[in-house]
Amino acid sequence: MAPIVSKDYKERRKSSILSSALECFAQKGFVATTVDDIGAHSGISKGSIYNYFESKEAIYFELLNTATERDKENITKNFSTLRSSLSKLSYMFDVFLTLDPFNPKRLGTTVVFYEFTFHCTRSEKLLDLVTKRGNFLLNIIKETLEEGQESGEIDKNIDVNLYAHRFWLIIDGVSLQTIHKDFPYYDVLREMKEMYLEEIKAK
Amino acid sequence: MAPIVSKDYKERRKSSILSSALECFAQKGFVATTVDDIGAHSGISKGSIYNYFESKEAIYFELLNTATERDKENITKNFSTLRSSLSKLSYMFDVFLTLDPFNPKRLGTTVVFYEFTFHCTRSEKLLDLVTKRGNFLLNIIKETLEEGQESGEIDKNIDVNLYAHRFWLIIDGVSLQTIHKDFPYYDVLREMKEMYLEEIKAK
Amino acid sequence: MAPIVSKDYKERRKSSILSSALECFAQKGFVATTVDDIGAHSGISKGSIYNYFESKEAIYFELLNTATERDKENITKNFSTLRSSLSKLSYMFDVFLTLDPFNPKRLGTTVVFYEFTFHCTRSEKLLDLVTKRGNFLLNIIKETLEEGQESGEIDKNIDVNLYAHRFWLIIDGVSLQTIHKDFPYYDVLREMKEMYLEEIKAK
Amino acid sequence: MAPIVSKDYKERRKSSILSSALECFAQKGFVATTVDDIGAHSGISKGSIYNYFESKEAIYFELLNTATERDKENITKNFSTLRSSLSKLSYMFDVFLTLDPFNPKRLGTTVVFYEFTFHCTRSEKLLDLVTKRGNFLLNIIKETLEEGQESGEIDKNIDVNLYAHRFWLIIDGVSLQTIHKDFPYYDVLREMKEMYLEEIKAK
DNA sequence: TATGAATGAGTATTCATTCAT
DNA sequence: AATGAATGAATACTCATTCAT
DSSP: OOOSSOHHHHHHHHHHHHHHHHHHHHHHOTTTOOHHHHHHHHTOOHHHHHHHOSSHHHHHHHHHHHHHHHHHHHHHHHHHTOOSHHHHHHHHHHHHHSSOTTSHHHHHHHHHHHHHHHHHTTOHHHHHHHHHHHHHHHHHHHHHHHHHHHHTSBOTTSOHHHHHHHHHHHHHHHHHHTTSTTOOHHHHHHHHHHHHHHHHBOO | OOOSSOHHHHHHHHHHHHHHHHHHHHHHOTTTOOHHHHHHHHTOOHHHHHHHOSSHHHHHHHHHHHHHHHHHHHHHHHHHTOOSHHHHHHHHHHHHHSSOTTSHHHHHHHHHHHHHHHHHTTOHHHHHHHHHHHHHHHHHHHHHHHHHHHHTSBOTTSOHHHHHHHHHHHHHHHHHHTTSTTOOHHHHHHHHHHHHHHHHBOO | OOOSSOHHHHHHHHHHHHHHHHHHHHHHOTTTOOHHHHHHHHTOOHHHHHHHOSSHHHHHHHHHHHHHHHHHHHHHHHHHTOOSHHHHHHHHHHHHHSSOTTSHHHHHHHHHHHHHHHHHTTOHHHHHHHHHHHHHHHHHHHHHHHHHHHHTSBOTTSOHHHHHHHHHHHHHHHHHHTTSTTOOHHHHHHHHHHHHHHHHBOO | OOOSSOHHHHHHHHHHHHHHHHHHHHHHOTTTOOHHHHHHHHTOOHHHHHHHOSSHHHHHHHHHHHHHHHHHHHHHHHHHTOOSHHHHHHHHHHHHHSSOTTSHHHHHHHHHHHHHHHHHTTOHHHHHHHHHHHHHHHHHHHHHHHHHHHHTSBOTTSOHHHHHHHHHHHHHHHHHHTTSTTOOHHHHHHHHHHHHHHHHBOO
């Protein structure tokens, strides 16, 4: 039978729930957020929310998944316009240099994201999700570094794996510090970027 | 009325609750841990626990506070045996190079601490605790760097504040990555240490 | 406006809902069966079901009513081919001797019917339904016994009312026992039948 | 540690919950009864009820179990004072002849009992309970009949198993009929008793 | 002080029923 | 008439905290 509402309508409804949920989670945390909160925020009844998601956790799950997908697309799209490996890596730093990490909404999202990561740590099933995301992010850098080594842009002696990890360590490190009001985010990150790019450059 | 039980007895009881709580929190997370869990683990009755702590959150709170105090003491004690600024900073790195971050208990503790930090983010009162701890940790490095600059050990041109932040960024970064099973913790941290110390050294 | 679909179509649809409902109820019980279950089983949408029935309970209600009607018709039809009272009573026993009470579907149906009967016990309105059905069934036997007494087939001294009740007591009794896997249904019922018929026979 | 309340106190509390639950179940049925209902009826808070029982179903379960135990004890006690098999069987009938089956409370209990039996029909675990109870009741009659055959009181030709089933068939049959207001319970049961005892008597 | 029983507010989830398309 | 999305009342169960003993 033909669906009674358009696929588009359902998509919009679902993403409305997702964005409301994200905002609630960011404000109060996953546990403290009730399904009623999400309903009130999105103007969608509790019962309806359960038409779109199996459980509160499923919303959480999809939120992270969606974010991963979006990141993937964004990076792929932007990488395609960039030729050199160094410019790609530079772009990756810039992603984090061009957002406002102290904006309450952004900060909330960051916190939610880390909290969910920790939450996953305690569930076999969810751990997988986190691992996959982690590997995906790691590989982006790894592959870019390898490309650069092949093209001669990047020092052939560096340990690609180590440097990939180091990249995300920096990002996690600065992101985490944003919970402190007066953390000089941009200064620190900009310096770390320059140093990082300098080190890997072919001598 | 004279106290019926010795102060020492009470101290032991309290710290028994604390260590049990930490283990439970590490295993299941703060929210999922019930006061009964802590009771069962410590062998102390639920009612009794409330003689020592106002609330479950108070236990959490004291746990972080105690850890901060212990860190403070440890650092002070060890710093007193160290003369040069560089050796002090080296020691600070070594603190994290000599623990086993993948040990489940340790990993759990790490997660709990970050979780609590995030939790505090949402409460004016608790945020203060985190800020104080953050400042304390930051200042240790700052002061050491300043000492080094005065004594000529450390490059006078570096921005002390920036480098202090950078130190903790590194620590937070590597700690966070330990949730990934195959993160080359020691390799990465060792390299970061060498690089860090090299950079700040007076030229 | 002329009806868009034929009356026949609607009848078929309605009875499809009824038979699906019966099967669902038999399998999971009335409360545990959701309207969605009935929809899934019958291939008729939830919304449509409510075009045919006011409520889930109305389906239950009609199920019993329909069964009563069907029983009524069956008995009338079969009685019309039977001359003697004793053969009619014999036939009534045979109805229950020729079904397979341990067949899961049959057993489920039995349970559903008793459950609904009990359910009705608690509602003035529904109790009426049960009473009517009860009286109808009772009267069939009563009338047959009276006919037999008039015709001389059946002992004039027996209390017709008592023996009518006794008939249904036997049927309820053996039906109920079928929930026990190894109840010798046929043996017991056959013997009860013989004894019953022997007793009422005119001496 | 010594329990803080007496075992007796807890027993009384538990049985208070049980009897309240029975009354609520009898009045509204198992599903319609909320845990709050039981709480209100017993004056015990919902939370407390869960200190004594794992779930609403567990209360139901224990109710049936307790009834079985009580029956067992009663029968054993009374049988010990009776010498002949026939008097024992007579006593078994009298158990049901000396209660008031139309008393609302009693009727409610009967209905609850059958409802639960049906409910069990759909759960492997619970079916066991019902089977055990069924076998126990069956065996009482069987054993008594066998004793009687050995002592010469009871006809050696009767099929003990069949007659045991027939006993409970009668009891179930008359119990079920009590949902009809004008069922001549005593008359029917008394006659069935006499007939039953007459038939099995050694000729 | 220690205990653990009592409390009841708090919440995820289900599902009969309604209603817009 | 048919569909299935929307609704929200209803409810079992949990657990931090209190309190009588």
